[in-house]
Amino acid sequence: MTGDVRKEKKGFLDRTTSLVQRNKTLLIVAVFLATMPLWAKPLSEPLGIDIIYVMRLVGVFAIAAVGLNLLMGYAGQISLGHGAFFGVGAYTTALLTVKAGLPVWLGIICAVIVAAIVGLLVAPVLRLKGHYLAMATLGLGIIAFVCFREFVWLTNGHDGVRNIPNLALPGLEITTRLGEYFLVWVVALIVLALCSNLVRSRVGRAIKALHQSEVAAAAMGINVSWQKIKIFMFSTALAGLAGGIFAHLQGYIDPGSFNIILSIELVVMVVVGGMESIWGSVAGAALIVFLPEFIEAIPSWLGEVPHWVERYSLYEGIIFGLILVLTMIFMPSGITRGLSDMVRYRKSPFVNPFKKKVVE
């Protein structure tokens, strides 16, 4: 091809413009997050929610959710056991920093590596398809939970790991919530940028291809099983990274933090946020992490809980579930897709689930 011959010398301005255009969403989100501490503080008080505190966790779960979205949304391989890798990451760095005295940043790097290796070890389940893969990964999640609980010599069993050090960069311990917030989101935005590059590349095309037709992907020269293993490991590594950061934010972990509910929540983040959508995972994580906080805070807005909802906490789960069910009925392709359609095509973000679909 003649592309090399007429190599264009692009100016600095041109290059910056194209960089900005390509990463528009990233920039908007970054600016939004950077200014958040300014307006979150006055908002937190009347809402009864410590927004910055919750946002740190949103960042953590966004990392895990985007990793799962690569696997589920893009490559079409469901995992109902991703909480296991989140837990592996959390335990790895917790034990290494508490018992072996490793610095925190090194602990988190080890968490990523160990989660990826565990991902490689269980990768043979990827031979299974559809529901069978879902069942097998569900099983993996349960096995991991039991291991966290029963390997008492390593994990302290039910007692969990206490006194996990704060997040820290080499030579800089982070002690404030605001500091944690910024560090978590810098890491999360880097991860999101990398993932968004990845899905728009040769690798992204390959995983989308094998999602749609494995036979055709193989006929295009793609080593389907190896490609699946690679994206699975990438996904488990991100779950490990999220789990590692989580451990240092919480300061305490026990097996109960990484049970099957966590795996399901990660899947819900991906699906509600929007499959095959990098930023959808962020929205999904934000929704799933904030929703319980909001529901919990409702009574404090009303001043006093009415008599008949005395045992309000019992209803929380119902409201949570109901919102998820309604989201899936009225926005089946996820909230980001629904809302972006509204902006782009000026149409309602909701679909009418009772309308008959026109057969294409």
Next chain:
Amino acid sequence: MDNGSYLLEARELTKTFGGLAAVKDVSFQLQEGIIKAIIGPNGAGKTTLYDLLTGIYQPDQGSVTFHGQQIIGLPTHEITVLGIARTFQTIQLFPNMTVMENVMVGLHHRTKTGMFKASFRLPSANKEEAWAKGEALGYLDIVGLEMQADSMAGALPFGQQRLLEVARALATGPRVLLLDEPASGLNLYETQELGEIIYRIRDMGVTVILVEHDMGLVMRISEEVLVLDYGEIIAEGTPGEVRDDPKVIEAYLGSELE
């Protein structure tokens, strides 16, 4: 031509499904640079034969040498890398990707960017991506789809989807292209066009095997025709020879005295 110079040679290929022989003792040779058609009534084993040649099925017995190398037992993607590409009878495009991206998937094994380079968007990855886009446009140009490069593949009309499958297969850089009923569902004009495109592909130095029901197209463009019936070869020769072969007429129309 002596025996060693065949590009592809199948020997006694047999594949049975639950006692039924879909392909039985099929042997044939393929010379480089020709257009060879495989015809036969529905269920004659044509697509199964393709599946055997591309490693989707493993034969019960028999061998296939491609360029002197035994390819039976190799996985599909390795056979593609060696230089056998195919299209599918039931269209197997990637509908949620653009036309351009579909062809770029075909370039997969001719490009190298891995996860690390891709996620950091290193200069070498950008350079390769630009090259791939140029290449893909070139293949789209061959089938006349360059104007649709940014459309979703699933939104293309049926005839263009078939052509896109051809472009995507060509992007793998094959020496042999196996087309599986490329004209089915095309109108007269599109079929004519397809004939021209197949000539163009042959002129690029790609050997073409064509499974096709459209006899007009087969007789017009192919240099050799192989006729399958119930998984067995019943005739082989030039289009003229095959057309007058009583066994072929019988297979298609039934015997005269029954």
